[in-house]
Amino acid sequence: MSGLQASALPTSARSLCARAGAPGGTAVTSASATLGHEASAAALLDRCRDRVRPALVEAVGRLHPWTGEMAAYALGWADPAGTPDPGGSEGKGVRQALALLGAEAVGADGGDAVPGAVAVELVHTFSLLHDDIMDADAVRRQRPAVWKSYGTGPAVLAGDALLAQAVASLAETPGPRTAAAVRHLCGTLTTLVSGQAEDLRFEERPWSGPGAVEPDQYRSMAEDKTGALLGCALALGAILGGAPDRTVTALDRAGRHLGLAFQAVDDILGIWGDPTATGKPVHADLRQGKKTYPVLIALAGGGRxxxxxxxxxxxxxxxxxxxxxxxxxxxxxxxxRTGTRDEALRQLDAARHALREAPLKHSAAEELDVLFTHLLDRTW
Structure with a gap:
């Protein structure tokens, strides 16, 4: 069984419960404990990024110079002129970390999962490029989005190039598990597109009455759009690490629940988040009329x-x-707001439960738990 214990949430998660007014929260953690947890998560992400970075650079280097330049900008490696930018707004690399930890959790070397980590990171970047265009978001990680810097057509092309390279990078991996990994990635891509389609269609649906979006429908969309790729990252690590199907399924399910928790927190930040941290204007989602967890939960509750x-x-x-x-x-x-916090914590608990269902290596399972908590331990 997993090294995770069913007894209690980590300290930082209990503090989130307390701030949210959810069951299980009894006290706010000390600043030193919170900082210690953040340092552990940061070190974990750094370790995984360092291991994946050479292969990721090589994959981007295979692109046409122009699409490669846009990809480097999107990844935070360069400025709009193509000049290397050591201080660029590079992402945390959560998905690539999940892939490596998925392999380590099933007893394999994290290096076995590097092709899967590269694939999910490229898919994630592709999705951000296209999402920013569809949502008309002009800012990404406190910099102009790719479509604002290069134009809409070029940004679409760069996204297409990243998607093609993601599949190619995984398909070219030698070994008996490559076919299963590619099939899993392709299935995830289909799910991602379905989730994005539903998200766009939600914009056309009314706020009330017949056809209004229900919280359960939003949850299903968020699992497809956000949770599927997080689940895929863990699953690819397990597949490339030689895990049996049952373990792969459990890790995929854990990632999907984690994605739902992440989306719930993201939706809170989209309304009440600090613009200096989110890179977006205050109340950004409300200004754009987006149907998100907090609004849908509030409307479903009724009242004046x-x-x-x-x-x-x-x-x-x-x-x-x-x-x-x-x-x-x-x-x-x-x-x-409170209902969405509760939803995030329920999904986090479900993610941990899925991990406990799999026979995972103790140390890697604990690192997964640290990362899971870190993803929710934001200013919300």
Whole structure:
């Protein structure tokens, strides 16, 4: 069985429960404990990035020079002129870390999972390029999005190139498990597209009445759009590490639950997050009229605040700064913020439960738990 114990959440997760008013939270952790956890997670991410980086650089280097330049910018390696940027806004590398830890958790060497780590990182970057265009998001990681720096057509092309290279990088991996890994990645890509399609269609659906988006429908979309790739990362590590199907399935399920938790926190930050941390304006999701967890949970709960928020959102009027602030307050009053925190913690617990169902190596399982908690331990 896994080295994770079913007894209690790690300290930092208990502090989240306390701040959220959720069951299980009894006290806020000390600053030193929180900093210690953050340092452990940061060191873990650094270790995995360092191991994957040479192969990732090689994969991007195979692209056409122009699409490769855009990919390097998207990955935070270069500025818009193509000049190497050591201080660039490189992502944390969560998905590549999950792939390596997935292999280590089943008793393999993390190096076995490097091709899978490269593939999921390239797919993730591809999805961000295309999502920013579809959502008209002009900023990514506190820099202009690729489509703002290079143009819409070039950004689409760069995304296509990254997707093709992701599949190629995995397919070219020698060994008996490559075919299974490629099949799993391709299935995940189909799921990602389905999730994005639903997300776009939600924008056209009404805020209330027949056809309104229900929280369960949003949860299903978020699992496809966000959870599937996190699950795929863990699963690819397990597949390339030689794990049996049952273990692969358990790790995939853990990643999917983790993705739902991550999306819930992201939705909180999309309304109430600090712009200096999120890189987006305050109340950004409300200004864009996005149907997210907090709003849908608030509207589903009913009550005066929910009805007032619904009327403002459904009015068709532009949501300016003052209106967005008012709607955010109504959503919070109607329970949207607390309900979304509770959802994040439920999904985190479900992710841990899935890990406990698999026969994982003790030390790697503990590192997965550290990373899981770190992904939710943001300013929310």
């Amino acid at each position: 605040a929910a009805r007032e928020a619904e009327a403002l959102l459904a009015s068709g009027r532009r949501i300016d700064g003052e209106t967005a602030e008012h709607v955010a307050a109504l959503v919070e009053r109607a329970g949207g």
